[in-house]
Amino acid sequence: MRVNLLGPIELVSADGVPVPVGAAKRRTVLAALALDLNRVVSGDRLLSLVWDDAPPPQAKAALQGHVAQLRKVLGDGVDLVTRAPGYVLVGDRSAVDVFRFEDLVDAARDAPDEVAVGHLRAALALWRGPVLADVPGDRLREAVSARLDEARLVAVQEMGTRLHRLDRSAEAVSVLAEAVAEHPLREPLVAALVLALHGGGRQAEALDVVRRTRERLADELGVDPGPELRDAFERVLAGDRRPVESVPAQLPREHRGFVGRTDELSDLDAGHDSAIHLLVGPAGVGKTALALRWAHRVAADFPDGQLFADLRGFDETEPLDPGTALVGFLRAFGVTDAQVAADLEGRAAQFRSLLADRRVLVLLDNARSASQVRPLLPGSGRCLVLVTSRHRLDDLVATEGATALAVPTLPEDSAVDLLAALLGRQRVDDEPDAVAELTALCDRLPLALRIAGARLASRPRWTIRSLVDELRDEQHRLALLSLPEAGRGVHAALAVSYRELPEGAARLFRTLGLHPGADLDSYTAAALLDINVVTARTHLRTLAYTNLLHETTPDRYARHDLVRLFTRQLVSVESEVDTKVARLLDYYVFVGDSARTHLSDHVRPFPPPEHVPASHPALDSHAAALEWFTVEEPNLRSALDVALAGGGLRRTWQLALCLDAFHFRRGDRLDRVTLCRIGAQAARRLGDAHGEATFLLRLGSTLADLGRVEEAVDECTRAAELAGGDRDLELAASANLGYCLMADGRLDEAQRWMTTALELSREVGDERSRVGVLNNLANLSLRRHAPEEALRHATEALGLVSAVAPSKAHTATLHTVGTASQQLGRLQVALASYREGLALAERLGDRYQEALCHRGIGDVLERLDDLAGARPHWLAALIRYRDLGLADADDLAGKLDPNLTAPVRNR
Template sequence: MEFSLLGPIAVTTGSAELSLGPAKRRSVLALLLLQPNTTVPLEQLIDSLWEDEPPEHARTVVQGHVSRLRATLAEGGAEAYGIELATHGSAYLLRLPEELIDAHRFGELVALARPEAAPADAVPLLREALGLWRGPALTGTVTSPPFAAAAHALEERRLTAVEALGRAHGTLGEHEQAAAILYSAAVNHPLREGLIAGLMRALFHTGRQSDALEWFHRTRRLLNEELGVDPGERLRGAYEEILRAEAAGGGRKGAARPAGGARGTGGASGGTPSGGDRSGASGGGRSTTGSGTRPVDGTARAPVQGGADRDDAHGEAGTPGTDGTRQGTPAGGRGASGSGRTGAPPRLLPRPPARFLGREEQLAALTTVLTDGTTGESPLAVVAGPAGVGKTACAVQWAHLYAGSFPDGQLFADLRGFGEGDEAPPAEILGDFLLALGTPPEQVPSSAQAASALFRSLVAERRLLVVLDNARSSAQVRPLLPGGPHCATVVTSRSRLDGLVATDWARPVGLQTLGHEEGAALLGAMLGPDRVAEDPAAARELVDLCDGLPLALRAAAAQLTARPRWRLARLAAALRDERRRLALLSAEDTGIAAALRMSVARLSADDARLLSALATSADGHLNASLAAALAGYDPERTQDGLDRLTEMHLVDEEATDVYTISTLTQLFARDERGEGGESDTGGTGDGSDGRG
């Protein structure tokens, strides 16, 4: 006879399972099994079975369940196993050999395992222990606090065993197995720092360092948003350990990633969002994906296996350029590192964007700006555009294509300018950069000013690429800019960042929405060309309903992928309902409504009210006079607000005094207005101009 607590409550004898009856009877048995060979008072059973005030006849109910359990166990031959359910006054005792309880066997197996001292023995012990679990612990009991607490305690023991099994595989050098074991648990328990730290180390040792770093940033953001705390010592320690190992060039499995080669199809280890504009593919009628790699210095390089899919849809991407130019060394650059630093250079770029299409004009513009060595200055480009247009994808694609032009490394940071939590302080980003460049932790300055000075000094003679994603303001970016003439910087933002243009000679690279041909090509890349060719008119309508935004089109493709029998016309019909459109253009934590919410949250209260008023325009086309009438503002106040909304790409100025607001932005602003009232629509409420 065996008793199961690690899953549905059950009693089996031979191959048969005894019928235990209703939830309260199973709960009585579970409570007795949680305290085997110990008297359990009747009052404790009553308190556990009823959350609220128990009924007057509660004692009789419990006594009846105990009597029925005693009969069921006897019918199953309990006496032959040394099992007895006895009554001791107003308490009950379940006497039995404890090894008949799966939770007891689980604990003994885990206690025997020594993952660090004897990993080869620990692996089978821990696997056997975890194999006893058949689902969430105490399934089938009543939903009262005592049972919830007991189930939570058992789950904690399971997760501790999972972490131990991951460490055992890691000690044996079996990092792929460790990553596979830890990944599922990490997805289901995203705030468990020890688990995430173990997964980060496993991913790093399998060569998926960018995925490992993304798990840190994802968990840090969740801790901040849900608990209001920073990462603890274990999680931060794993992060710094990976950065130091990256700087030293050690700890990774397999060959080092080539300087200019893009990675091939990655594994399924998961990843996370760093925030920012993660819309993936973005325009153009032909694919730049492919299996080969373009030589940077005349030497062919083989592709290297990459990491897993990110929440921003980064994945397999091709490496051939799209602008017809050769990926050579920037003019004026040095032919070799010359930095005097030993170890591999940092390569912190995220995975290349999946199914990246077109954007030839923008990629060529970035090449022109960032490889211009004639000025003797560190080139700086700002990729700007509305939420969901694919800014991050474009910048990361270019960075991977031209990584070989920056042999001293590629740095990447999400500045969180348009995220749920606070924007990233410069000191935090600089600390990460300095660690990645090999600076010992104790030598990283605590002040942003000192860290910025040290960063500029370290990279002054290096050929380094810096990608600063999701910036809110020019002031946030300036301390992070390298000063060396051979360094280049790409910044992405929903704001134009005119301040960087004025003071740092940043060159803007604007990203626009997709036309019908480009949007249909993106749908074809996501869904397969046959499905789109089956109904080209519906594909064109979907592009219109998505305002040509790659993020919205990707969300639409996700809806169709999940419904393989749907024709494109069926989704188009659903999207015509303006009340449902924003909800349908979402996929888990990714969607156009979430992206727009982050933009509107950065507006002042006045500008948010102006946007809400503009959303009432019949066709989304208006001039300053009509905007003033809709908002009830004076002309000067209205014009200033329109300028700020245009700078944030929430409104587009098509010509002098001709403004447009996209349909999706209108729908979002109307929804916000309807939910919170006009005075509650977005905004910081501080009277600022919303530009940071």
């Protein structure tokens, strides 16, 4: 069944029989839906179009009646479907004459003259009169008639030009004369008629047309003829009957609402002298839009033409063969089909020869590979080639000297501007928070933002927040960022790239759906797939080459959130999911345990996990361990969430203990409280008293540092009760309980527990624990205003640190020596000790001790009347105090001027 709109509205069955549509309003409903074929037209828009912006009260019911009647007569592949918030007419483009007309005109554009004439003749034959001739209202007709009438005139002019080039001037005159009679002041059309008359030997008539047109332009518009008509006149006078040599101008129009890309455009401008520019980036990032914007900007620099080819490297269909693209390019310069070489090499040579003395811009969009591009490269350095691709096409850089430019997602301000271009600035400015969240949910990807904007633009009564609420649902986000037409949207774009992957890379890409973090390295990928790290690295590089992942640092790869959601959909049908998740968690446990041996003062290694990774990073130093934890901390957090959700209690408390070791070293007290509670609960549910006590002790000392001393004493007391029989654990419990009691001001009780801990450290031969206990005794002496005694304990502790690796206890003891020396008036000794402690704390990444030492240095410098030197240290201390949530931050802030403390904020 076909719907005809180029004239009176007609509905024609598949066998060519007219089908009555009925009432005028019903014809308008059919026309409105057909013009938006396969796109939802809202009920409100239909009411506005059918009743010319003034629907009566009963219009909604009437509209429903017209829809019901249309459904009775539609069929043969054309269906009218209800789809919120309105209706959609579903069918093939060929079912509507408007789209058949447009497709025939498009097909003619790059076709040889003879074929093009056939397409254009068929397109123009579809017109039976004015567009929507029998639609009663003006609103719908005004919305489309100007555009379609213009397209018809362009087609008439093109057909006349093609006939003239085929030396069929009489036919050209008959086609053009009627159009010129209707539009006598349309100069390009008149110029085409003049040349056709001249080509047919009718020079007198041609000159008469020029004379009449010149007079009308002067009388009605007060202007002289433009360059096209003047050129046609001069050719008649000169007796030149040759067809005008075509200068191709094939660039598609620029994308509406193009925003930002200032840096990228500047980079392209700066490399203007380069012969080949390569724009690479993930699907939907806006490579084509950027290429078109820049190409139009510099088109004037290429007076011999601009060529364009969509190489369809990532379409559902096969990529465009370069030989076929070359035929189109050669035709654009007037080469006939008979002259085109038969093979690819011959056509490429013809193309290079043709462009040898020309300045031409060649835009190759959506290239799949370097081999697809190479035959389309001009041989002359005067030409410029602009290539876009999802693949990096490193071969073009290495062998052809191409300049590659990575196209990133939009910055936040440009993403907002893009939405404003689609929705209007006021609508965007009314909901800034919702807009910020929407851009984040769309990964600031132009394709996703345009689809989201289109959804909102067609629903003017929706708030931006309402769409954001829908997009928060990760299960449906990709579906919401797709267009009704098949093959359009983020999911479809990613699916094409995924389907082209080699099997190994595709398997890894699917399995990444099980990884909860935003990035990973090759060791993690190897653990997920249970393969060697070299193979994993190869697969990751393939995914980066196709821009499904991006390499953030050497051997580390990240993905956009929409890619993460896509992989989650892919992995949902995978087998052995639980085993793969277990391998991932065991990898993090295994490497995390290795790293914590360098960070913790007391380490009891975990037993080997169920899945020991075949490959893992070699963490053979404190610095390497700290760097690994710093990079992997977000992934370890996510892995802990996975373990909590079903990865096993043992893995839960082990991951929590690894993370706690890192946060202990970094001084993150608030994070430690959460981790210790998670670990203690998991150990308790496992019935692991040792594990529970370990976490309770860490929790107690952390709470004491935060000033929550009563809670701290309770947790450490419980840990001491669980520690019975384990001398190492009893030692830790005694030391921690003494520390917490000291923080609570219960100094006598604290000293008893510390003394017990000191005896146990000698008994079990734990020198590192002994250092810590002696330092605690020194601080206890300071609490009792006995700095000499404190210095004695601290000095004894320092005498032991040479026997153990650098530790937090060493740093803390240097701070204690500084404090005792300061109280004794030995300011230079105190300053030196604080500075040594600060250097060690910075080496260990211990921000808590960094804060204490900065504070100590500042206080000593104050006593030495060096306030200018003291303030930077106080400020550095204050930043860390507030960042760590420590109780003394307000006291320290009082030492600083308000203008110095203003930039310091809580995290």
